[in-house]
Amino acid sequence: ALAFPHGFNVARVFIDRHLAEGRAAKIAVRTAQGDTSYAELVAGVNRAANLLTCLGIAQGERLLMIVKDSVAFLQLFWGAIKAGVVPVPLNTMLRAKDYAFMIADSGCAALVYSPEFATEVEPGLAGAAHRPGVVMRAEGAEDGFAARLTGQSDRFEAIPASAEDDCFWLYSSGSTGNPKGAVHRHRDMVVTSEFYGVRTLGAREDDVFFSAAKLFFAYGLGNGMTFPLWVGGTSVLLDARPTPQSTFAMVERFRPTLYFGVPTLYAAQIHALDEVRPDFSSVRLCVSAGEALPAETLRRWKDRTGLDILDGIGSTELLHIFISNRPDDIRPGTSGRMVEGYDGAVFDDEGNRLPPGESGRLMIRGLSAARCYWNNPERTASTMLGEWLNTGDTYICDADGYFTYCGRSDDMLKVGGIWCSPFEIEAALIEHPDVLEAAVVGNPDAEGLIKPEAYVVLADGVRGTSSLQHTLAQHCKARLAPYKFPRRFHFVDDLPKTATGKIQRFRLRTQV
Ligand code: 3UK
Incomplete structure (x- = not known):
């Protein structure tokens, strides 16, 4: 304690x-x-x-x-x-x-x-x-x-x-x-610095931290300010927009030992690595959070740079990462295991704890949880449930304690009566070499039944033909349960995102 x-x-x-x-x-x-x-x-x-x-x-x-x-x-x-x-x-x-x-x-x-x-x-x-x-x-x-x-x-x-x-x-x-x-x-910054920064990430006094995520974001605040100050390390700050070019330049100039990014940026950096070979030799570990890191992104990054990426889930309400992979224990495609100092469990809608392998609402308790939302008793009451905090995420925890993200509680789709994670379909789509980014949402078909629909950003030079739609559908069916494939495709130039880079799937849903 x-x-x-x-x-x-x-x-x-x-x-x-x-x-x-x-x-x-x-x-x-x-x-x-x-x-x-x-x-x-x-x-x-x-x-x-x-x-x-x-x-x-x-x-x-x-x-x-x-x-x-x-x-x-x-x-x-x-x-x-x-x-x-x-x-x-x-x-x-x-x-x-x-x-x-x-x-x-x-x-x-x-x-x-x-x-x-x-x-x-x-x-x-x-x-x-x-x-x-x-x-x-x-x-x-x-x-x-x-x-x-x-x-x-x-x-x-x-x-x-x-x-x-x-x-x-x-x-x-x-x-x-x-x-x-x-x-x-x-106490909250002490809790995140010690339990995640030191005991999970292994941050030390001789570390040089570089966070592409800005300080105003709880993720960046920890990476770029509180963790370095907690261990007496050094922080490198970039005051401009993080792009593959600007982040590569910072890494080469300031030689950080720890690098913190988000999945969208890792994906863009991986593409940029086709053209340039920045020197990453100072970095010992990379971290990803903000949204789930697809296993394929981790694999490609390791392939190009030789470096691992630790995926972990955090939130503004819990201040930083509370479930994470470890440097010596990485399971690609999962968020990892509970960070020391936090308790997590998956519940059904009636508030019963679910056994391993079943998906439900992820609730967390820990000493860095926000006390309340200012001026907002309704949202406080629906999120801060006694000592538990409702993350709004759907997760599965396996028998070994590894947590797998299934989507926001409100993003899950029932397709043909079966729960279907749009995220799982997206992960399959982006494994296809013609796909740069993908977002899957549930929209009603002619019968008014919810079906997964894909918004896809194609790689440079690829044309969005109907034969490509067929190919991508087959690609998903070959990898996932046969009902988990997009019934419709939209080829778009970009996806709607929040300022912090999360895909705004609600903007892609049919307005009713
Ligand atoms: C989602 C993830 C899957 C998830 C954050 C690290 O993202 C941060 O805080 P926000 O309040 O968003 C929280 C929500 O984002 N999410 C974040 N990380 C992951 N989903 N895998 C992940 N690795 O829906 C969560 O509820 O913006 C991240 C540290 C501090 C943070 N505040």
Whole structure:
């Protein structure tokens, strides 16, 4: 068990501790703009805490951050926590109306944004039903955050807090409805860093972390900020869009030891590896999360780079990965086994625990689970069920404790009276060399019965003919139970995706 001393403010262990442990001169963060030592990081965090305090932002009030991956992100996040202010990093790819909702929903006292995002943030502020008292650009403006830091003291004593006190929020965008602010406590980052970062991934002080997933995403926040700070390692931050080219360039320049991506990016990188041969020799392990990693993607990546990918499932509500493969125990096509510190079980709709081999709702309990959704008692009540958290995912757990993803609870299809996972069909489709990406949804046929339908992005130069449709249907039937094949095909240029790269299957379903 983890121990949390009285008056524990989590910034003491993630920030202040490093000076006492002799890391002042060690590089904490590397970006294209330069390196930042632990001493400089601690000083910047303290200046930010002093600035937020002297701007009159009170303990418990929210600071919305629409900030690119940068040292300023860490200064704001940890400066807020030291000052007792609640940082709320937001997805930087959203639109004005989304920001307007979150500004009002959070009732934030302050908002800081990188100038790059002004065209959506400023109209969002103008249209919001609430106006934060403090609005600053992260950099650039004379009265921006960076400029105002310089006058502040580089010392600040963290406000005492308990491990159960609210610490930060992350908004989670469901497939339907408004985003929900998941309220996380002081202990939660310690729990994810120790149980997943150290004991599952094996993160160490000499690791250099590079996360293609951004810090505003719970996955990126762990990979690119909390895990490196927990072990006293080094984080490499990319402030631009992660593409095969930009991520390869970062790997070659900064030579990370741990690399974190999402399946869509791995797939694009694999295609790019046909043309280029970046030097991955510094990397010892790759991680994937956000959506299930197809076994075929893992196989091709290992084939091209010689490296394994650890797939694991996490969520905003649980903060990071709670079921995962291990470096010495990888089962391609599964999410792996429970991470230490978490409990998981598969339930039927009536709340009964299901035996191994049966698919049902995945529920998790663990100490990093969000306390509630802010301002949303209905969603809190339907998701946080006592100590269990309903993930909304359908999973099968086998007799050895390995979990296999079957789709979102609401994505599962009943085809001919039998449960059918659209994900399983997609995985089969993308094994075909002519297929780049695929999404399968259930749409009603002429009889009004739900049938799987495939939206397929073809590889470069391949034409979507009717004979190809037949070939792909045969390809699925040959690999899966005979009813698991798409009855219709749509060849499309791209698939609708969320800002974080998840396919929005609901957009492909027939509107009724
Ligand atoms: C899905 C996966 C199959 C699943 C996340 C790592 O993705 C993260 O958080 P989100 O709140 O989404 C959570 C949902 O995404 N999912 C995530 N990973 C996998 N499905 N295999 C996977 N490996 O539906 C889950 O409920 O955006 C990922 C760490 C922290 C995170 N927040």
